[in-house]
Amino acid sequence: MTAPGEFDLIDRIRRRVIARDDVVLGIGDDAALLSVPRDGQLVVAMDTLNAGVHFPLDTAPAHIGWKALAVNLSDLAAMGAEPAWCTLSLSLPEADDAWLDAFLDGFGELASLHRVALVGGDTTRGPLSICVTVHGFVEPGLALRRDGARIGDDVWVSGTLGDASGGLASRGIGPVAAPAAVDSDIASVLQRRLDRPMPRIVLGRRLVGVATSCIDVSDGLLADVGHIAKASGVSVHIDVDALPASGQLRAAFGGDDLRRLQASGGDDYELCFTAPASARMDIESIAGDASVSVTRIGTVDSGRGVIAIGDAGDPWSPTRTGFDHFVTPDQR
Ligand code: ADP
Ligand code: MG
Numbered sequence: 001m002t003a004p005g006e007f008d009l010i011d012r013i014r015r016r017v018i019a020r021d022d023v024v025l026g027i028g029d030d031a032a033l034l035s036v037p038r039d040g041q042l043v044v045a046m047d048t049l050n051a052g053v054h055f056p057l058d059t060a061p062a063h064i065g066w067k068a069l070a071v072n073l074s075d076l077a078a079m080g081a082e083p084a085w086c087t088l089s090l091s092l093p094e095a096d097d098a099w100l101d102a103f104l105d106g107f108g109e110l111a112s113l114h115r116v117a118l119v120g121g122d123t124t125r126g127p128l129s130i131c132v133t134v135h136g137f138v139e140p141g142l143a144l145r146r147d148g149a150r151i152g153d154d155v156w157v158s159g160t161l162g163d164a165s166g167g168l169a170s171r172g173i174g175p176v177a178a179p180a181a182v183d184s185d186i187a188s189v190l191q192r193r194l195d196r197p198m199p200r201i202v203l204g205r206r207l208v209g210v211a212t213s214c215i216d217v218s219d220g221l222l223a224d225v226g227h228i229a230k231a232s233g234v235s236v237h238i239d240v241d242a243l244p245a246s247g248q249l250r251a252a253f254g255g256d257d258l259r260r261l262q263a264s265g266g267d268d269y270e271l272c273f274t275a276p277a278s279a280r281m282d283i284e285s286i287a288g289d290a291s292v293s294v295t296r297i298g299t300v301d302s303g304r305g306v307i308a309i310g311d312a313g314d315p316w317s318p319t320r321t322g323f324d325h326f327v328t329p330d331q332r
Helices: 006-014 061-079 097-113 163-170 184-195 201-207 221-232 247-252 255-264 277-289
Strands: 023-025 041-050 082-092 117-125 129-138 154-158 213-217 235-239 270-275 294-301 305-309
Touching (some): 006 082, 061 184, 154 235, 163 255, 184 247, 201 270, 213 221
Parallel strands (some): 235 305
Antiparallel strands (some): 154 270, 235 294
């Protein structure tokens, strides 16, 4: 049996794509042709996953497929955008159609969930790397940006924090030491959060016109909140003891390790957003509609930077605020 060629691989991909009325011409020509709505702004984001950097080498291909799209959709969610299309650049060490089919299972599952059509891409040989671009729409002028936080706003976060990095830590990778023993059911829940992040698309859409700023938590809460503080020209005060934790994370970690995973672990792809106190009731009901919990974790004030405080009012300083690809461990 001969290995499939580039065009066999592209054909396998093309057969799995969902249809959308606004795709005039999808995979197969030199470029895709798409109908852009007249009454929307186009929102575009791109994220790359490199083997061994963004996912452990032994990650199942279906999880890689899901995650490659999820991290991109999370960026659209953080802008309040409705996803529509994506492109996929695949660098593969070898033409392995079983690997590709499994990858497409995960990718396609999430694409179907949010009705995202894969409209093109590129397939090359090289170290395993996946780059996805997503396109979506938002009402003109209403995108959720990082620069809109106002003094007096509440700071909110969706879901729970630290599960994904707790999953890594349970396997002896990451910012805190692995606990002596983690129950296997608990470890698999945490691992699932790492492998299958759920982009908060519905929540992001509903926060349009309600939140004043928003970011998705990919690199670690304190680091990501720092981007809001900087862009908005304000300081953000985070109550580290108020950060929401899953029961599984609390069962596996405690004390400062728990705080560190939640405050700087990253990879959870929750939304962190600001809104005036007058919007509290609205936000609770939006979260109910979006079937995700939300927690108030801090406030916006004058000044600069991020100030992390414990319940007792004691300042808490993490050894590391989040992930930065170009900072070595000793610089952190
Ligand atoms: P070209 O040589 O004109 O750049 P390619 O041979 O690279 O075209 O690709 C042929 C078609 O297949 C194009 O429509 C391209 O968008 C699509 N395609 C290639 N690789 C992928 C991929 N990994 N995912 C989706 N579409 C792809
Ligand atoms: Mg090409």
